[in-house]
Amino acid sequence: TFSPPAELPARTELGVFRALSLSCPDLAEARGFWERLDLEVREQEEPWPSLAIDTLPLACHESHDFRQPLLIFDGSGQPEGAAGLPFSTLPALRGRPHRLLRTPEGVGLLELGPA
Numbered sequence: 001t002f003s004p005p006a007e008l009p010a011r012t013e014l015g016v017f018r019a020l021s022l023s024c025p026d027l028a029e030a031r032g033f034w035e036r037l038d039l040e041v042r043e044q045e046e047p048w049p050s051l052a053i054d055t056l057p058l059a060c061h062e063s064h065d066f067r068q069p070l071l072i073f074d075g076s077g078q079p080e081g082a083a084g085l086p087f088s089t090l091p092a093l094r095g096r097p098h099r100l101l102r103t104p105e106g107v108g109l110l111e112l113g114p115a
Contacts, residue, residue, distance in 0.1 A: 014073040014101075014111050019052070021059040021070045021110075027051055030060045047072070047112055048092045065092035066100075070108040075099070 024030040031051055034041045040054040051060040059072070075098070090100055090110075097113025 014109060016074045017057065018072040018074055019057045019059040021050065021061045021072050023063045023067055023069060024060040025063045027060060027062060047096055066090060066108065068108050070110045072110045072112065075111045075113045
């Protein structure tokens with residue numbers, strides 16, 4: 001089983017962890033799912049139109065923006081990228097500075113620059 005460290009770091013190599021964002025084909029349907037679990041859901045436009053589930057580091061994004069789950073971080077400001085991983089960009093972020101990285105295992109990491 002996983003046991004988190006006793007003290008979580010304020011920053012990681014990618015910056016400050018924001019949320020795990022799940023890919024959803026229909027945000028209205030996703031909103032209904034979370035609300036049926038008695039969780040408060042709010043819309044957000046940042047970094048793109050999406051949902052945030054209050055009290056959880058969890059969000060939902062449109063599948064057409066990115067088809068896989070993403071770990072989202074407020075960027076570290078490191079110009080070379082985290083651990084030398086290659087990066088690309090997402091058109092859905094409308095010019096906002098960011099890096100989309102993939103680990104060797106295929107995990108999507110979205111590092112956001114300043115808005």
